[in-house]
Amino acid sequence: MAGTAVRGRLKPLTWQVATVAEAVDETARVRTIVLDVPDWPGHRAGQHLDVRLTAEDGYRAEREYSIASAPGEPVAITVERLEDGEVSPYLTDELRAGDGIELRGPIGGYFVWDGDDGDPLLLIAGGSGIVPLRAMVRHRQRAGSDVPVRLFYSSRTLDDVIYRGELDEVGDGIEVVYTLTRERPAGWTGYNRRVDGDLLREVAWPADEGARAFVCGPTSFVEAVAEGLVDLGYPPARVKTERFGATGS
Amino acid sequence: MEALDGNAIGGLLLEVFGAELTTARGTCAACGATAQVAELAVYLEAPGTVVRCRTCDSTLMVVVDVRGRRCVDLRGLAALE
Numbered sequence: 001m002a003g004t005a006v007r008g009r010l011k012p013l014t015w016q017v018a019t020v021a022e023a024v025d026e027t028a029r030v031r032t033i034v035l036d037v038p039d040w041p042g043h044r045a046g047q048h049l050d051v052r053l054t055a056e057d058g059y060r061a062e063r064e065y066s067i068a069s070a071p072g073e074p075v076a077i078t079v080e081r082l083e084d085g086e087v088s089p090y091l092t093d094e095l096r097a098g099d100g101i102e103l104r105g106p107i108g109g110y111f112v113w114d115g116d117d118g119d120p121l122l123l124i125a126g127g128s129g130i131v132p133l134r135a136m137v138r139h140r141q142r143a144g145s146d147v148p149v150r151l152f153y154s155s156r157t158l159d160d161v162i163y164r165g166e167l168d169e170v171g172d173g174i175e176v177v178y179t180l181t182r183e184r185p186a187g188w189t190g191y192n193r194r195v196d197g198d199l200l201r202e203v204a205w206p207a208d209e210g211a212r213a214f215v216c217g218p219t220s221f222v223e224a225v226a227e228g229l230v231d232l233g234y235p236p237a238r239v240k241t242e243r244f245g246a247t248g249s
Numbered sequence: 250m251e252a253l254d255g256n257a258i259g260g261l262l263l264e265v266f267g268a269e270l271t272t273a274r275g276t277c278a279a280c281g282a283t284a285q286v287a288e289l290a291v292y293l294e295a296p297g298t299v300v301r302c303r304t305c306d307s308t309l310m311v312v313v314d315v316r317g318r319r320c321v322d323l324r325g326l327a328a329l330e
Contacts, residue, residue, distance in 0.1 A: 013263045050260040064257055107259035109272040110287030219251045241288070243253045 013107070015052060017100045021074065026162045030128065031092045032068055032078045037103070040075055043067050045139040046112040046132045046214070046242075049077065049105025053087055061086045066131040066216075066242075067106060070138035075105075078162060080128040082245075111214065111242040115145050119212045122204055123151040124225050126195075126217025129244055130162050133216060137170060149174040150211075152203045154195055154221065156182040177203050195221065200228040207233030212240075219243040252290040258298060261312060262286070265321055270329070278327040279307035286329075 022034040043049075052062045069076040081092040095101065113121065113136045121140070123133040130153055140147060151170075155161045157180055167176045179191035179199065191199060205211045213234060215225045222243045229239050255271050262270040271287040282304035289309065290301040297313030302325070309325040323329070 013260070048256070048259060062260070064260060104260060107263060107269070107271075108256055108287070109269050110285055111256055219253065241254065242256045243251075245251065245253065 013104050015102050015104045018075070018103050020095055020097050020099045020101060022097055023095060026078060027160055029081045029092070029160075030078060030162050031081075032076055033091060033095060033101075034069075034074050034076045035101070035103070037075050041106070043071055043075070043106035044109075044112040044114060045070055045135040047106040047108045048132075049075070049103050049107060051077070051087065051091070052102040052104075053090060054102070063087045064107070066135070068131050068134055070135055070142050072142060073138065078128065078131045078134075111216070111240050113139065113212070113214065115139055115143050115147065117212075118147060119210055120148045120150070120205055122211045122213040122229075123149065124195075124204075124213065124215045124217075125151070125153045126221035126225075127155060127160070127244070128162065129215075129217030129221070129242070131216075132242065133214060134163050134166075136214065137167075137174060140174070141171070146173055150203070150205065151176045152179070152195075153177070154179045154181060154217070156180065158183075158185050158188075195225055195228070197228045197231055200225065200232060204229060204232060204234075207235075210238075212238050214240050214242075216242045217244060219245075250292055250294060252292055252301070255286040255289045255291055255300065257291050257293060258286075258300070258312075261298060265312065265319065274328075274330055275309060275326050276328040277302040277305060277307055277309060278325050280305035281327070 016039055018035040018037040021036045024032045026032055048064045048066050050062050050064050054060050065077040068078040079088050079091040082088045125133050181194050184192050213229055215222050222241045226239050226241050230236055259271045273286050274283050275286055276283045290303050292299040300310035307325050311322040313320045
């Protein structure tokens with residue numbers, strides 16, 4: 001039947017101008033930008049969008065950002081300011097509510113979690129790699145899913161932890177475990193070292209529990225974690241990875 | 250330069266091919282390894298965008314913009330499905 005049951009995109013992905021509804025500082029270097037996108041087809045937890053900035057002389061720069069919000073929520077991205085960045089300092093420091101910004105999306109079908117199976121979810125984030133995983137956590141909550149979730153989050157310092165208030169209150173069935181790799185507050189009882197095989201053995205579910213793993217962060221972090229999980233017996237096909245450019249973890 | 254992965258070129262591939270390709274499976278013409286595009290090694294500042302096989306490091310795809318024209322070299326791919 002023509003025109004029915006077509007899953008996917010019916011028209012080419014085009015650039016459009018979204019309006020900044022709200023900008024929220026998450027940490028000293030990280031800001032969440034909530035967007036009003038006039039023509040948004042909906043997204044899946046873990047997808048991205050592309051942002052394009054055009055300078056007065058016509059020079060353009062594009063960057064891909066993970067969508068921070070759950071399906072059904074207003075589109076939001078969370079951006080970490082890179083000191084030598086072409087795009088991120090504008091997004092974190094200059095952009096104001098009411099401003100327009102060019103974007104296209106949603107993009108990607110690999111690093112996504114739809115929550116339609118009952119497998120436990122192991123989420124492992126390094127630095128701003130938390131962003132797409134946060135969308136998955138929020139999707140689980142909004143969907144009323146009871147899938148067990150363990151979120152292991154590696155950050156440099158406690159002040160660098162993004163969404164800290166939200167992650168402190170995620171509620172039943174979601175366990176959040178931190179490691180702080182550079183500096184710990186007095187009395188810190190969480191982990192205090194970079195992720196390695198031994199640490200993964202402590203925080204990851206045993207492979208025979210059939211968990212699905214999503215790992216997002218800087219390249220070296222993602223590769224160490226993915227190798228570590230496979231060494232623990234996780235089938236490679238159940239370890240989805242997404243690498244960011246170099247940022248802190 | 251650090252390799253990212255095929256997730257980073259979802260938008261570029263949509264632009265070039267008009268389809269979501271990060272879940273497509275590519276076959277390396279040199280070694281025969283197959284992987285989903287999202288799993289491939291991607292270098293964004295090569296110059297241009299270079300996609301490599303994670304098994305044998307052969308170049309699978311190169312996308313370069315030259316004087317307003319986009320050039321796509323897929324000789325390293327035996328298949329993309």
